[in-house]
Amino acid sequence: MPAPRTVLLTGAAGGLGTLMRELLPAYGYDLRLLDLRPIEGEPDAIVADLADRDAVREAVRGVDAILHLAGISLEAPFEKILRANIEGTYHLYEAAREEGVGRIVFASSNHAVGYTPRPRGDDPLIPVDTPRRPDTFYGLSKCFGEDLAQLYWDRHGLETVSVRIGSCFPEPTSVRMLSVWMSPADGARLFHAALTAEHVGHTVVHGSSANTRLWWDLGTARALGYEPQDDSEPYAEKLIAEQGELQEGNEAHAYLGGQFVTDPPIWPY
Ligand SMILES: NC(=O)c1ccc[n+]([C@@H]2O[C@H](COP(=O)([O-])OP(=O)(O)OC[C@H]3O[C@@H](n4cnc5c(N)ncnc54)[C@H](O)[C@@H]3O)[C@@H](O)[C@H]2O)c1
DSSP states (O other), X not given: OOOOOXXXXXXXXXXXXXXXXXXXGGGTOEEEEEESSOOTTOTTSXXXXXXXXXXXXXXXXXXXXXXXXXXXXXXXXXXHHIIXXXXXXXXXXXXXXXXXXXXXXXXXXXXXXXXXXXOOTTOOOBOTXXXXXXXXXXXXXXXXXXXXXXXXHHHHOOEEEEEEEOBOSSSOOSTTHHHHBOOHHHHHHHHHHHHHOSOOXXXXXXXXXXXXXXXXXXXXXXXXXXXXXXXXXXXXXXXXXXXXXXXXXXXXXXXXXXXXXHSOOBOOO
């Protein structure tokens, strides 16, 4: 596959979409933006719902690749997740197939495997082929997205890198996040590697920086050419002083998915 230049960025108005709008053009991409919500200062952004199949097909027409970030990013009633994350992702894959787009980078999540116990002591890092253990309907929709990606590769030759993102924010804000944090700059590095690596078929990778307290294995991400540059450790002392170490017996500290296991934050719309 030739290196993509024109990339459809779905979810462009969101937190990660906003960070990637700032960072990805430096890699030479020409971004086409799509979101449910208009984006200030971006009059050309496509304002569309993934439920609108015609709009989605028009949005993917002519792009070289898609970075698919759009969707409900917290827990919500199943019907809402079904519409935005499950049917919406299906519409995007169908449109990509119909329009001959060769590569999608899919924003999966640690919550697809959120009930995986976090490693302790000398435990090995969590591998990418760890069994699916979604912690919410939200996490379940990410399992669906990964399986959809596998189907479209096996049946239609449409390639995907599914990135199980840990937490991509400018700074880690919790002790758990020290282990799963991905700096925005590393996020851009990983998405760039996922967009440009040769022969990915359907590859699942973990999305984190090179954190000292890392919980999961970055091997498949590195195999794409991803070289993380950041580490959450400089934030550790302050966060642990404020919040304390992760505690045995606290369920929200026991699993990869953290608070989503016990008390998931709810999508406000
Ligand atoms: N930020 C993280 O650390 C993180 C971690 C794991 C996974 N992810 C995934 O990465 C993606 C981006 O995350 P984020 O933090 O920017 O979330 P976000 O909620 O800030 O952004 C999601 C965007 O998708 C748009 N959207 C929702 N439903 C839509 C629909 N039906 N049609 C079109 N647009 C729609 C929203 O308007 C919003 O702008 C999400 O898929 C999320 O599940 C993010």
